[in-house]
Amino acid sequence: MHVLSSMNWAEICDNAKKGREYALLGNYDSSVVYYQGVIQQIHKHCQTLRDPALKVRWQQVRQELTEEYEQVKAIMGTLESFKTEKPNDIFAPQTEERPEDPAVWPPPIPAEHRNPVAVKRPNSAVKQQRKDSPALQHRGAGPAGRGQAKSDRPGVRDARGTKPKDDKGKKGSGDAQEQDQKKFDGTGYDSDLVDSLERDIVSRNPNVHWDDIADLEDAKKLLKEAVVLPMWMPEFFKGIRRPWKGVLMVGPPGTGKTMLAKAVATECGTTFFNVSSSTLTSKYRGESEKLVRLLFEMARFYAPTTIFIDEIDSICGRRGTSDEHEASRRVKSELLIQMDGVGGALENDDPSKMVMVLAATNFPWDIDEALRRRLEKRIYIPLPAAVGRVELLKINLREVELAADMDLDLIAEMTEGYSGSDITNVCRDASMMAMRRRIQGLTPEEIRALSKDELQMPVTMEDFTLTLKKISKSVSAADLEKYVAWMGEFGSV
Incomplete structure (x- = not known):
């Protein structure tokens, strides 16, 4: 009977151990190399054996390592498919059944009309394996996993607003379908x-x-x-x-x-x-x-x-x-x-x-x-003048029905010293006054039973009068003097 040398035995054990450790750590490339090496070593050793029982045991060990090797390769294939798959499609629930083959297949799509990015869909078995694999979960939590998850971010490719894109008549409009948008190369930075x-x-x-x-x-x-x-x-x-x-x-x-x-x-x-x-x-x-x-x-x-x-x-x-x-x-x-x-x-x-x-x-x-x-x-950027306050009132109240007694010029005079944000708050509170009067004294069930038309009541002058008694201006005269003094010394309009 052939006796395996202590050096070869230790090398086989060490290679199998490293292959498993690298798989658990998410370094699948190195894991595959060690698995291939140890499987080849066991295969060569089996060819030299004369004892049938011992040879069967070594073949069983080789089969177990081959199965582990195939699992690691399947995980690598899943990760490769994620690189070309849209993030929204990866995690979308797969509820639809697989469609049946049509009676007549359509003609093939010409090459010039095909999607330049080949999207591969991992099968359900690989998805289940990805979910249950502790090695893949460990990789997803580590720095390498984060790097792969971020490599396909859409980033800023539609950030260029309305700037023309190229000479082919295609104008950049922030459309996410633009394929040629340039991407910043962050080489050298985290x-x-x-x-x-x-x-x-x-x-x-x-x-x-x-x-x-x-x-x-x-x-x-x-x-x-x-x-x-x-x-x-x-x-x-x-x-x-x-x-x-x-x-x-x-x-x-x-x-x-x-x-x-x-x-x-x-x-x-x-x-x-x-x-x-x-x-x-x-x-x-x-x-x-x-x-x-x-x-x-x-x-x-x-x-x-x-x-x-x-x-x-x-x-x-x-x-x-x-x-x-x-x-x-x-x-x-x-x-x-x-x-x-x-x-x-x-x-x-x-x-x-x-x-x-x-x-x-x-x-x-x-x-x-x-x-x-x-x-x-x-x-x-000063507080709004009288004309600006009237414009602000019109902008804030353009979606609200106003009563016939509304006088925006009078309200603008009453809001002297108010900032633009203060005037917006006044309009918001006044537009809710009619709703408050309508639901006063009603139970929660009665409030839920009210129709939309019952709450759509016009805003009156009285609503603004009551609101201005509750909401005061937020900028003091002393603060305004400081701004004017600073601009007088350092301003550059």
Whole structure:
């Protein structure tokens, strides 16, 4: 009887052990290599055996390892099918029965009309195996599993709004069916950082237009000049006339600064990054600065781009204060460096490649001086004037039935000193007054029995009078004086 050497026996055991361990850890490529090696070793050993009983036992071991090897290959096949399958289709419930073969098959589809992406559907047996396999579950929870799950994200391919796509007459309209949309290459960066910034690209239409914003004509004019006109007249906006690289909107809360930014995203057709302080903040040392640098690199890649930073005072307050953290100072420095890099790139570059930083703040006096210099245009978004308040009332009440005694000019006089947000709250509360009177004293059953027509009652002047007694303005006169004083010293309209 042939006796297996101790070295070969230890090698077979070690290879089988490593194949199983790599499968449990989700490293299926290495697992397959070890399984193939140990199966081949056992096959060679069986050819040298003379004892039939011993040979049968080794063949049983080889068969068990072959079954494990086939399971690992099936899992790899399932993962490969996920790479080409749409995420919504993978997890969709498979409730429909398999259709029967038709009596007459249709003619084959020409090659030029076929889908360029071959979608493979894993069979039910493989799906069940994927669900029950502990090795695959472990891989899904690890970093490698996350990387595969994110590799096919739609990302920002429809973020370019209304910019023309190519020379074939196909215009980019944010349509998800565009196959040729360019994708940012995040090589050299953590994929999680790239994904977190791609989520901040406004890829859908915010549906806020210039007409939805009452008054603020000066602000609208400046934003159109800073974003729209350079793309319409690129030959003019060069040299000393290069586009503004930064615009700061200053004003009390609720005056429409964020609405203006949404209108820019809707109307201007540029790639729009909506960035907050949480986007550029990380618990890991040095990662926040990488996020800032990556943000501007992605903005240059998707140019023309507008980066909107709301409440910028929370990110870039004054440096050198006693309560400033070292990590916060590094983030501010990187932001200032990147903004200077954007400006330098624009001097001799095409205006269609511009990157503009659009910022908003309620506390302009807390912003760092160096950032204030880089935000070249600083405009004041004031409380709405009488004409603006009438427009606001019309915009907010356009879907509500008004009584014959309604006098919007009188209401506009009564709301002097109110911000745009305050006026919206007044309209909302007044439009619910009639409903409150109708359900007063009714039981829950009676309220549920009311028809829609019974609740659709017009809004009266009395409703606004009662509402204005309850809702006061949110901006004080002292705050307005501070804004006016700051603009008088640092304003740049």
